[in-house]
Amino acid sequence: xxxxxxxxxxxxxxxxxxxxxxxxxxxxxxxxxxxxxxxxxxxxxxxxxxxxxxxxxxxxxxxxxxxxxxxxxxxxxxxxxxxxxxxxxxxxxxxxxxxxxxxxxxxxxxxxxxxxxxxxxxxxxxxxxxxxxxxxxxxxxxxxxxxxxxxxxxxxxxxxxxxxxxxxxxxxxxxxxxxxxxxxxxxxxxxxxxxxxxxxxxxxxxxxxxxxxxxxxxxxxxxxxxxxxxxxxxxxxxxxxx
Amino acid sequence: xxxxxxxxxxxxxxxxxxxxxxxxxxxxxxxxxxxxxxxxxxxxxxxxxxxxxxxxxxxxxxxxxxxxxxxxxxxxxxxxxxxxxxxxxxxxxxxxxxxxxxxxxxxxxxxxxxxxxxxxxxxxxxxxxxxxxxxxxxxxxxxxxxxxxxxxxxxxxxxxxxxxxxxxxxxxxxxxxxxxxxxxxxxxxxxxxxxxxxxxxxxxxxxxxxxxxxxxxxxxxxxxxxxxxxxxxxxxxxxxxx
Numbered sequence: 001x002x003x004x005x006x007x008x009x010x011x012x013x014x015x016x017x018x019x020x021x022x023x024x025x026x027x028x029x030x031x032x033x034x035x036x037x038x039x040x041x042x043x044x045x046x047x048x049x050x051x052x053x054x055x056x057x058x059x060x061x062x063x064x065x066x067x068x069x070x071x072x073x074x075x076x077x078x079x080x081x082x083x084x085x086x087x088x089x090x091x092x093x094x095x096x097x098x099x100x101x102x103x104x105x106x107x108x109x110x111x112x113x114x115x116x117x118x119x120x121x122x123x124x125x126x127x128x129x130x131x132x133x134x135x136x137x138x139x140x141x142x143x144x145x146x147x148x149x150x151x152x153x154x155x156x157x158x159x160x161x162x163x164x165x166x167x168x169x170x171x172x173x174x175x176x177x178x179x180x181x182x183x184x185x186x187x188x189x190x191x192x193x194x195x196x197x198x199x200x201x202x203x204x205x206x207x208x209x210x211x212x213x214x215x216x217x218x219x220x221x222x223x224x225x226x227x228x229x230x231x232x233x234x235x236x237x238x239x240x241x242x
Numbered sequence: 243x244x245x246x247x248x249x250x251x252x253x254x255x256x257x258x259x260x261x262x263x264x265x266x267x268x269x270x271x272x273x274x275x276x277x278x279x280x281x282x283x284x285x286x287x288x289x290x291x292x293x294x295x296x297x298x299x300x301x302x303x304x305x306x307x308x309x310x311x312x313x314x315x316x317x318x319x320x321x322x323x324x325x326x327x328x329x330x331x332x333x334x335x336x337x338x339x340x341x342x343x344x345x346x347x348x349x350x351x352x353x354x355x356x357x358x359x360x361x362x363x364x365x366x367x368x369x370x371x372x373x374x375x376x377x378x379x380x381x382x383x384x385x386x387x388x389x390x391x392x393x394x395x396x397x398x399x400x401x402x403x404x405x406x407x408x409x410x411x412x413x414x415x416x417x418x419x420x421x422x423x424x425x426x427x428x429x430x431x432x433x434x435x436x437x438x439x440x441x442x443x444x445x446x447x448x449x450x451x452x453x454x455x456x457x458x459x460x461x462x463x464x465x466x467x468x469x470x471x472x473x474x475x476x477x478x479x480x481x482x483x484x
Contacts, residue, residue: 013375017264020254020377024263072394072482081484109381110390117390118483124388133255133385133452135262139351139375146366148352148359152314153405155413158398171397174416210375240314241360242323 003127004096008110010134014211030103034060045105062088089122096127109134138179140209141232150177152240161186168193177237187227204234245369246338250352252376256453272345276302287347304330331364338369351376380421382451383474392419394482403428410435419479429469446476
């Protein structure tokens with residue numbers, strides 16, 4: 001009996017029409033489909049694929065035991081997430097070892113800050129694993145602004161809003177083009193860093209890029225507004241162009 | 243008579259199976275398809291789409307008047323490229339103004355260092371333009387290495403190998419994860435910068451990511467080898483993971 005394959009499939013930025021041909025084929029043909037979500041929610045990945053799966057699909061929702069209730073720096077966060085990923089990986093390995101192929105969905109690109117990476121590290125040495133790249137949320141976000149992100153020799157820096165204000169400021173100051181992700185409750189820190197770096201007025205806030213509820217605004221026009229998790233802040237490069 | 247639309251369509255990293263559903267539909271239904279190439283070559287974009295277009299498609303190859311024969315800093319380079327983009331834009335505008343839709347292809351993502359951006363700037367105020375994001379070459383490259391590019395709070399820096407060795411070194415030293423593009427004849431400069439930044443032994447060279455001739459090697463194993471234009475150097479982030 002040969003092993004099945006675990007496919008780490010990037011869904012892309014959120015619009016099902018922006019899935020790759022390969023992702024779409026794997027998803028629509030899959031008997032087993034696994035995806036992450038916050039407990040008690042439908043989950044973004046599950047929403048994207050609504051109506052695309054086989055009638056006899058077996059879904060495996062993997063529900064995060066914590067998201068933002070425990071600080072990332074708390075050892076308890078690490079302990080619980082580690083146990084969670086181990087449990088998911090064990091289930092997926094069991095399926096693959098019984099010759100079943102499984103599609104594990106990832107929002108955005110699976111190897112770019114994706115939860116799938118934690119599964120990957122735990123299954124890669126045991127069964128065949130294939131990973132399918134995808135359109136990132138940041139690509140959809142800069143397309144949504146209607147302005148190219150990088151020109152000529154521009155340097156692009158991608159920052160997580162979870163960094164300290166001091167580090168954000170330093171890195172924002174020294175780059176040409178900028179993408180900031182994992183905004184959510186960190187938005188005021190990012191605002192302060194952008195101001196300190198002299199780039200606040202050039203920044204855009206894109207919420208839910210390529211999804212039906214997409215919004216695109218200058219960050220300065222959003223003032224004291226909170227931002228959802230699927231938010232990306234963009235500052236465009238201004239490099240060489242003929 | 244209403245105007246046609248100019249579609250800036252990202253083809254993705256090179257494997258036709260990694261095109262988005264939308265790009266595939268636009269391309270296979272298009273009557274007019276434009277793409278860039280070096281004079282006298284088939285061109286990478288044209289190779290990717292071989293066999294996908296309508297029988298009665300009208301192709302419009304846009305042939306760069308110069309690529310690396312003139313230095314980027316020479317005003318003559320700018321003058322000739324500017325004239326070239328103006329001429330292409332005029333042709334595409336004429337089509338759109340006669341109610342024809344046109345698909346303009348872009349390798350990778352159209353707004354991420356793409357030649358389409360130069361067309362976009364010249365047509366956007368005159369006719370409807372739609373831009374379709376895509377899988378970037380760098381996504382295909384990090385997937386090809388079999389290792390995730392960014393974890394936790396990792397900062398990702400994307401650098402053009404055309405920068406000075408001093409600037410490359412400084413930026414390589416200060417980032418977690420690294421992507422270097424536009425390698426080609428700049429590879430020795432990038433090697434030197436990686437060594438100076440203490441990251442040479444962690445670097446990977448990916449040539450032709452996701453294309454049939456793809457190669458993946460530690461950069462240190464490639465020694466004095468030249469690298470093709472479609473090469474990407476990767477250093478993976480090592481951030482937090484449970």
